[in-house]
Amino acid sequence: MGIPVLVTVDENYIHCLKVMLYSLKLNNLKQSFDIYLLHRNINKKAIDNLKTYNEKIGNNLIPICINGDIFINAPSSERYPQEMYYRLLAHKFLPESLSKIIYLDPDIIVINSIEKLWNLNIDGYLFAAAAHTWKTDIANNINHIRLKTKTDYFNSGVLLINLEECRKNIRENEIFDYVNEKGDGLILPDQDVLNALYSNRILQIEDALWNYDVRNYKSYKLFSHGEYDMDWVMKNTVFLHFCGNDKPWKKNYRYRFGPLYKHYAILSNRIERGE
């Protein structure tokens, strides 16, 4: 049994999922991972290819194709595809034997050991997640008003999901009702739902360690009074999250972690080609 990791991507994001998974493995060589892929319509060839890739790097891929029945009453549109519900309702699709799982966005690279997150005590919480606290209080205040929350606004890109607790406490209808009620008013649908409905049952973890927004090196450094310099980040940060519209697999990506991402993409490509 490896450490279970949840991912939910469509075909367009498989290339960066591979980079993320390779970085996870290279920085956690002593661990094995069971990668649970929740998806709707990725074709068999792409799944087989991803399975082979995972075998090459020493992971075990478990693809789970979602039967859409559960979403028959779900508000769904191009803007709100049913995939937005996968991580909030993961407990519906994953084996009962799993009591918790780490969820990771594909636009992440892992650069240190995930062990401390995996071993975190989340008894009584639904999720552990980080908020991008470097953001101004103004952004936080707007989200408080918008979503009627009192906590920081959590980013849903990295989660430790307490599946046992979710099975007992999360009902799909409360999620669908909330989305229906909000209509077009959600900005980042799944993240907004996570915050609006469950923020008071989320264990907050430090974003500089567990969900580092790569656009904000200078802010992290400033707010830590210089402590979180590049040496600190490379030694301590576990998940570098390439948030936002600028993506490091594109040309002319300008943020300072770009070379590191691009190098991981090359390493991952080589594994793929068997070089």
Next chain:
Amino acid sequence: MGIPVLVTVDENYIHCLKVMLYSLKLNNLKQSFDIYLLHRNINKKAIDNLKTYNEKIGNNLIPICINGDIFINAPSSERYPQEMYYRLLAHKFLPESLSKIIYLDPDIIVINSIEKLWNLNIDGYLFAAAAHTWKTDIANNINHIRLKTKTDYFNSGVLLINLEECRKNIRENEIFDYVNEKGDGLILPDQDVLNALYSNRILQIEDALWNYDVRNYKSYKLFSHGEYDMDWVMKNTVFLHFCGNDKPWKKNYRYRFGPLYKHYAILSNRIERGE
């Protein structure tokens, strides 16, 4: 038999030699390497440690402690330590069975396959080396006058050494005589000697591929009319050379390849600690 790689460091540089060797291996997984370490006085404990480290990453370390007799007539001082002669006279110390070898400075990381350099045809040349051609012509002209050369000024940090040809053509006394004659007039002693005595027998290789000066990303990009952007470098460049006094293992290193170097240092440290 692995690909032979020559290194010559003192104890202070072992930490970065390890980073270089790890990056060499990670980016050339299908190759094995025989690492020839020419040294004068590295203690047994440090050598044993380096041997174990190399075994862990799948390399074979062959330490060669230099008997100083050959340098009895060599001009030598604090400014001109005898180590400066090691790479020019490597053919004196290495097994006769080796016909060529790749020399690498320790302040390098390898990010792609070295195969094309290893397979380069250097028949009739003593060395293959790169010049930092992005430098202004003025610097090149000064070196022409200073060292009476007609070629570009070669950097001695990455060399493919044609040992067979060196055995036939390089005499230690011509080197010692040249250094004696110049007195204190050499700026970078071994590099100056390489250029002054042998530049017309060096096969020039492209620095952007084989000896990329990490301080000059913008110049490379400019002189290549935009072609050598970050994607190009990550895909094509083989040796990133952290030239100059600013070193990436120090705090507050400011160049853009710093995060990549620091990450390799962390990966290498983990191997060292058996994590």
